[in-house]
Amino acid sequence: MITRRNLLSGMAAAGLMRGLPYAGPSAVAKAQDDWARLFKDALADNPLLLGWQGVGGAPLESGALDITGAWPKDLSGRFFRNGPAIHERFGQRSRHWFDADGMIQEFRIANGQVRHRGRVIDTPKRRQETAAGKKLFNGFGTHVSGGPAVRGPDALNTANISTLHHGDELMALWEAGSPTLIDADTLAAKGFKQLLPDLKGAPFTAHPKTDPDGTLWAFGYSALPRPILLLYHIGPRGEVKSEAAAKVDYTGLPHDFVVTAKHVVIILPPLVLDRDALQEPGAIFLDAHRWQPELGTRVLIADKNDLSKQRWAQLPPGFFFHHGNAWEEADGTIRLDLCWSKGPDLLFGALRNVMRGDITPAGNGAPHYASVMVPPGRDGVIEMSSDVMEFTKVAPNVVGQRHDHVYGLSAAAADTFPFNRLVKRNLASGATDIYGFGDHIIAEEHVFVPRPDQKAEDDGWLIGTHLDTQKAATNLAVFDAKAISDRPIATAALPYPLPLGFHGIFVADD
Amino acid sequence: MHKQANAGDLTVTLENVANADSALLVGVHTKSADFSDDASRVTGQMQAAKAGKVTVHFKNLPAGRYAIALFHDANGNGKLDSNRLGIPVKGIGFSNNATGSFGPPAFAKAAFDVPADGTITQSIKLVY
Numbered sequence: 001m002i003t004r005r006n007l008l009s010g011m012a013a014a015g016l017m018r019g020l021p022y023a024g025p026s027a028v029a030k031a032q033d034d035w036a037r038l039f040k041d042a043l044a045d046n047p048l049l050l051g052w053q054g055v056g057g058a059p060l061e062s063g064a065l066d067i068t069g070a071w072p073k074d075l076s077g078r079f080f081r082n083g084p085a086i087h088e089r090f091g092q093r094s095r096h097w098f099d100a101d102g103m104i105q106e107f108r109i110a111n112g113q114v115r116h117r118g119r120v121i122d123t124p125k126r127r128q129e130t131a132a133g134k135k136l137f138n139g140f141g142t143h144v145s146g147g148p149a150v151r152g153p154d155a156l157n158t159a160n161i162s163t164l165h166h167g168d169e170l171m172a173l174w175e176a177g178s179p180t181l182i183d184a185d186t187l188a189a190k191g192f193k194q195l196l197p198d199l200k201g202a203p204f205t206a207h208p209k210t211d212p213d214g215t216l217w218a219f220g221y222s223a224l225p226r227p228i229l230l231l232y233h234i235g236p237r238g239e240v241k242s243e244a245a246a247k248v249d250y251t252g253l254p255h256d257f258v259v260t261a262k263h264v265v266i267i268l269p270p271l272v273l274d275r276d277a278l279q280e281p282g283a284i285f286l287d288a289h290r291w292q293p294e295l296g297t298r299v300l301i302a303d304k305n306d307l308s309k310q311r312w313a314q315l316p317p318g319f320f321f322h323h324g325n326a327w328e329e330a331d332g333t334i335r336l337d338l339c340w341s342k343g344p345d346l347l348f349g350a351l352r353n354v355m356r357g358d359i360t361p362a363g364n365g366a367p368h369y370a371s372v373m374v375p376p377g378r379d380g381v382i383e384m385s386s387d388v389m390e391f392t393k394v395a396p397n398v399v400g401q402r403h404d405h406v407y408g409l410s411a412a413a414a415d416t417f418p419f420n421r422l423v424k425r426n427l428a429s430g431a432t433d434i435y436g437f438g439d440h441i442i443a444e445e446h447v448f449v450p451r452p453d454q455k456a457e458d459d460g461w462l463i464g465t466h467l468d469t470q471k472a473a474t475n476l477a478v479f480d481a482k483a484i485s486d487r488p489i490a491t492a493a494l495p496y497p498l499p500l501g502f503h504g505i506f507v508a509d510d
Numbered sequence: 511m512h513k514q515a516n517a518g519d520l521t522v523t524l525e526n527v528a529n530a531d532s533a534l535l536v537g538v539h540t541k542s543a544d545f546s547d548d549a550s551r552v553t554g555q556m557q558a559a560k561a562g563k564v565t566v567h568f569k570n571l572p573a574g575r576y577a578i579a580l581f582h583d584a585n586g587n588g589k590l591d592s593n594r595l596g597i598p599v600k601g602i603g604f605s606n607n608a609t610g611s612f613g614p615p616a617f618a619k620a621a622f623d624v625p626a627d628g629t630i631t632q633s634i635k636l637v638y
Contacts, residue, residue: 138611149609149637152597199594224612225596245594278611 035356036093042357047469051418051442051500052354054087054100060118062494065476069490071112072461074452075478077508079107079463080163081444082172083501086120087355090134096141096286097351101126102160102172104187105465105498107476110509114476114492119187121159121172121180141286141352152201153177153222154192161206162503166216167238169193170507173206175255176222195232195240202230206503207256207322212397217259217304219266221251223273229254229300231264231307244307246300253289253347258326258336261400264302265326265334265374269319270295271344286352291344293317299380301334314379315372319344319365324392327402332376337406337427339390340370340382350417361415368414369406369425387432388414389423391445391503395457395481404428404457407481409443418442418500422462424484433484440470442500448481449506458482461489463506467497474498519629520568522578526636528601530560532586536578538568543577543604543620545590552576559584577620578605582636603634 043049085103087094094100102121107114120126128148129136136147137156150156159172159180171179171193178192178201196202203220210216214236222228229246252268259265270292277288296314303309324337346365353360369389374380392408404427409419420443424433437443446464454460462479474497477488524534534557541550557566559582581590582601592598597612605622608615624630 147609149602149607150612151637152595201595201597203595222595228595275613279613279616283611 035095036088036091039093039355039357046357046359047440047472048359048418048442049354049357050469050472050497051467052087052097053497054499055085055103055118057086057089057101057120059120060105060116060496060498062116062496065114065116065492065494067112067114067490067492069488071109071114071490071492072478073112075449075461075463076110077449077506079109079447079476079504079506080165080170081105081107081465081501081504082121082159082161082163083499083503084158084160085118085499085501086126087499089129092135092144094139094142094355095284095352096139097354098160099139099142099158100160100499101158102174103499103501104163104172104182105501106187107492116476116494117187118498121182122189123157123159123180124154124192125156125158138285141284143282143284145282153203153224154201157192159189160502163505164208165505165507166208166210166234167236169238173204173208175206175220176203177201179204196243203228204232205255205257208234209257209259209399210396211259211400217264219254219257219264221254223251223253224275224278227251227273229266231266231302233304233307242307244302244310246302246310252298255321256323258323259304259400260326260328260334260336262304262328263326263334264300264304264307265336266300266302267315267320267323267338268298268300269344270297270317271319286348293343299374301374311377313374315382318342318382319347320367322367322390322392322408324406324408325394325398325400325403327400334372334374336372336374337392338370338372338382339367339392339408340384341365341367346417354417359417362417363415366414366416369408371427385430386414387423387425387430388416388419389425390419393446393448393462395448395450395454395460397450397454398457405481407446407448407462409445410434412436420466422446422464422479422484424458424462424481435479435484435487437466440468442467442469444500445503446477446479447504447506449508456482464504465498465501467500472497514570514572516573516626517570518573518625518627520571520576520624521629521631522566522568522580522605523631523633524557524564524566524580524603524636525562525633526601527559527561527564527582528636528638529584530558531582531584532559533557533583534559534564534566534580535583535588536566536580538571539577539579539617540574542614542617543579543608543610544614545579545581545602556583571624573624573626575621575623576605577608577617577622578603578632578634579614579620580604580634580636582638601636601638603636605632605634607633607635
């Protein structure tokens, strides 16, 4: 549906794409106080917005959830999710989906029963704001004036993107600062994990990759005060075995990456921070970025055995959040999955607009499944499919190895935001197996959980949440990965809605 | 020193000094609020550090617009050391307690006027 307001916001986003200066401080101030009201009014007309209403911050706890179907008895463990959850605080509403304080959602699955708990992640940033009784810190797309000096990214760390369980530690991840340690029993935040002894606040991606032997690969980027890209090799017990820096002129907001058996591959979209623009009064971090397609997309390929052995390759300009998996052919050609968009409209448009109650089209940010090939010593080639795909996942045992399937979310039309379909893609044939949740439902990431006796790559379940906006409740569904279109094997219904989040992990019981 | 015409005094009160390690380096600037901007710095003082509050006096500053950039040079190397991310690892402070966005604040945010006569005081809280 195109309303006048949608059209105007689309035009505003298009203006940003052309590198026009962001709205001046007076325009920002004028728009500032009414987002909460705009959202509330819009929610009355469009139940889909329930997903972005946010929660107040009280712990959530359910009893045993009502289950439809038969929950697999051999699927037992904890499914954790994370995402921005406290969209309004002290009467102020965040100006971008990415900006709210995070919340850990835990689904404890045992003996065919499911229970839910949710806890806000009480970061130093949140605690300072609680003590002050007001918002103090800028977000990714939100300007807050009058806050204290910021020393390093962890002052702004909302720990709101994903979770990691590694080396017997549960962590909530952001992507520009340290992991936040989470008490696995109480779900309470325990403070930052300092990854490198000599570097407080070393940035850590929200999407580390675990090799089948338990080795963890990660990177971190920091755009301020100067562009930095660090690569980490972490042992199974959480110890950093090696690290290296890559020489970069800009970081381009790389949200995800991939590993092959031999290499770490980090892909930088041409979205460049204009640091001078950040010095303007009322400047917003996101809006100080400039889309510079003439730079193309840069691909860093680093040797797992020596992360300082690096080479760069080029791809055409594009924007992307999530990757899938990567592997190498015998001649060293790297092949990888990418959720590829022609530009960053989604980031500047729909993901911001939804916070004031506008569900707007993905524009040039509509993500499509794409396969990338980078031959040794040469630039890469990208082949974009016509299939919408995001929140891609693969079976854990194929990470870095040749794989046959990718799982993810999709939508009925390329331009549609948000997603309401679950997809399994066969990479050899391009065939897709799709389950449609329905127009009143918003689907979230589904994670592949192998069966205890996994033989085939798709021998497992897909587990994930979806928000039923008619019932105003979130459900946890489990699918047989071999037959997605058959509908979920079982669904556990929460008695309340959860804020739409980003990423989950499944931690099997020992 | 004789009192000059069209010159005022500046008293800078530094709060939240973490410890007595080495010295505080306090620069008075006319163009930026950047410690490392030598061209902008018109005068500066080194004052022994002590935990809590430290006061620094600048006498006879020509009337005009200034900004103060200071840091706690705890290891006494005279440099504002940064970590690999480029983030200073020493306590810092600016006039008006102005804050920058991952860098020194703009001159305009930290700027204050020294009058043609009399004394002006700046209270600056160090941030570590």
